[in-house]
Structures are given as structure tokens and as C-alpha cells.
Amino acid sequence: MVAIEVVDLALAYGELRAVDGVSLDVAEGEFVGILGPNGAGKTSTLELVEGLRRPDSGTVRVLGESPWPRNPRLLPRMGVQLQASSFFERLTAREQLRTFASLYAVSAGRADEWLERVGLVEKAATRVGDLSGGQAQRLSIACALVHDPELVFLDEPTAALDPQARRNLWDLLVGINEAGRTVVLTTHYMDEAETLCDRVAIMDRGRVLRFDTPAKLVRGLDAPTRITVAPGPDLERLRVVPGVGDVVATPDGTVLTTREPTLVLTGLAERDLLDGVQVHTGTLEDVFLDLTGREYRA
Missing domain, CATH: 3.40.50.300 (P-loop containing nucleotide triphosphate hydrolases)
Structure with a gap:
């Protein structure tokens, strides 16, 4: 009804x-x-x-x-x-x-x-x-x-x-x-x-x-997955992990951007780099901003 x-x-x-x-x-x-x-x-x-x-x-x-x-x-x-x-x-x-x-x-x-x-x-x-x-x-x-x-x-x-x-x-x-x-x-x-x-x-x-x-x-949001690795691993070691796009170092760890998260996580496991890993997928807020933009509204 x-x-x-x-x-x-x-x-x-x-x-x-x-x-x-x-x-x-x-x-x-x-x-x-x-x-x-x-x-x-x-x-x-x-x-x-x-x-x-x-x-x-x-x-x-x-x-x-x-x-x-x-x-x-x-x-x-x-x-x-x-x-x-x-x-x-x-x-x-x-x-x-x-x-x-x-x-x-x-x-x-x-x-x-x-x-x-x-x-x-x-x-x-x-x-x-x-x-x-x-x-x-x-x-x-x-x-x-x-x-x-x-x-x-x-x-x-x-x-x-x-x-x-x-x-x-x-x-x-x-x-x-x-x-x-x-x-x-x-x-x-x-x-x-x-x-x-x-x-x-x-x-x-x-x-x-x-x-x-x-x-x-x-x-339905065309957004990459962000995988954060705890501080420590050499950036070049992370860049060669299959499926990794951008690699950015931050004070809280290294953020890997990917559209193939399963492949990246498998590569991190093979290199014994899964300790402290966090996976951030898209959220409803990402959808909202993608559809409506980021400019200030009155």
C-alpha cells in the first residue's frame, strides 16, 4: 500500500x-x-x-x-x-x-x-x-x-x-x-x-x-576506496602493491587510493602489512556532495 x-x-x-x-x-x-x-x-x-x-x-x-x-x-x-x-x-x-x-x-x-x-x-x-x-x-x-x-x-x-x-x-x-x-x-x-x-x-x-x-x-557513487596503513612501511614498497593508485603519507599513516580494494588488501597481506589497516569506502555524505556540490549555501 x-x-x-x-x-x-x-x-x-x-x-x-x-x-x-x-x-x-x-x-x-x-x-x-x-x-x-x-x-x-x-x-x-x-x-x-x-x-x-x-x-x-x-x-x-x-x-x-x-x-x-x-x-x-x-x-x-x-x-x-x-x-x-x-x-x-x-x-x-x-x-x-x-x-x-x-x-x-x-x-x-x-x-x-x-x-x-x-x-x-x-x-x-x-x-x-x-x-x-x-x-x-x-x-x-x-x-x-x-x-x-x-x-x-x-x-x-x-x-x-x-x-x-x-x-x-x-x-x-x-x-x-x-x-x-x-x-x-x-x-x-x-x-x-x-x-x-x-x-x-x-x-x-x-x-x-x-x-x-x-x-x-x-x-552507485563512482568513488575510490581509501585504505590507511599504519606508519612505518616505505612508500616505494606500498606503491608497487598491485591495484594501488595514489599513495599519500599523513601523520596517522599512509593512505592508499584504489578501485580494486580486494587486490590491494591481498597484496598487503602477502607483504605482512595488514596490522592497523583501515578501509574507508564511500558514504552517504560523499553521495550528497557529489550530487549537490561543495559551495556554501545561504
Whole structure:
């Protein structure tokens, strides 16, 4: 079953084509990530799918229905965490979450359970305006999930989170997904996308450049393997190893570049040079930079 179907979606702000012919589909129970530089169109695409904006052209189907104009049948089935959330600043964290829960007829007790799940029990009586950025982010995620939606949209959910909170949120999202929920998130963290996502869409300038599993995206990258050998061996001895391309000495060891890693590792083993060897293949970050470039974005 298809949870989200997007066909040739477009949205412009004046002369800027924020979303320029995006097509993608998300299966029920799938975990999908959307990656891209600042201004790539990630958030605008999510807002169109969520029904927060009207597309200029193209079609969107969410759980079998159109999200625009605002569809009241879809609202209780979706959970949305926006990139920037607005709260009632004089309410406490508990009051804020219970207010969101009441909109969906969720009991106060279940709302309080979510404070524990996002690690905010000790801040339950703290006014929202006094929460740190990371704490407010966790509260925003709890508000998006408190009614147990079928489909969850998260826009950079781990921004401003410390490493512990980030990993705990990963565990929470994996559990939600394994329970059958469909999850779509945007992120700037490549390791997050590789760890969590079944498939990843890489966007730039309003278009989807690639959409596949992280493993297939990396395998499709035409990038050499880097093999680091511990300091010690003579460089000329390494250059004659079959399959070796460039040889570069660094303070941490000698880096061998190759497109035939098996051949090189076999040659190193024959020369008894495998101690401390490290093999670095392509990563999702390499794919991202190859597709979108390295220049600074506003």
C-alpha cells in the first residue's frame, strides 16, 4: 500500500521555483528521509504533502486522500513536527502537551507518558518559554506524536539536540516505525539518514536528484576506496602493491587510493602489512556532495 504519492509537484515564490516537478512515493510502514542543502525545497515539499500549502501544479495523495484543501479526515491520522514551532509560552510543558492531546481526545495520562518518553518529566512544571532549545524541540516532537498517528512528518527533528537526546530520539522513532507507522523526516545529518531510513531522497534546487536506499546510493557513487596503513612501511614498497593508485603519507599513516580494494588488501597481506589497516569506502555524505556540490549555501 502507498502512504504518500506525489506526482510532478510544483510551487513557486515569485521567480523562485521552490519545488520544481517533484515526484516520489512512500509505502506504508516505510521510513523515508529527505536530504538537501539549505534552500533545496525540502520544507516546502513537506508543507505541500502535509496540506499546509496549495501546490501550483501536480498532485498529492496522502493515505488515499488529497491533503489540500485542509482535509479534516486526515488531520487525526497525521503527526507533524514543524521546523519552527510556536507554543503558549506561559503554559508549562505538561500543560502544553495536554492541550495538544485534548485536541485529539487523548487522555491527560497518555499525554504525561509522552513527557517521560522524550525525557521531560523533570521539566513538566517548567514554562515553555523557559525551556532550552533542545528541550523545546523534544516537546515539539511529543506534541506531534501524542495522538499515535499513522503517518509522521518530522522537519529536522534532532536539530539542537545533544548526542544523548539525539540517540534516544532515534530509538523512539525506530520503535514507532517498527510498530507499523510511516515516518518521513528531513535532516542535515547523513549518519541519521543512513541509520534510520529505508530510502533517502536527495533534493537540490527544488528537484529530487536521487531516491533510493542509502546502500544503493553509495554503491552507485563512482568513488575510490581509501585504505590507511599504519606508519612505518616505505612508500616505494606500498606503491608497487598491485591495484594501488595514489599513495599519500599523513601523520596517522599512509593512505592508499584504489578501485580494486580486494587486490590491494591481498597484496598487503602477502607483504605482512595488514596490522592497523583501515578501509574507508564511500558514504552517504560523499553521495550528497557529489550530487549537490561543495559551495556554501545561504
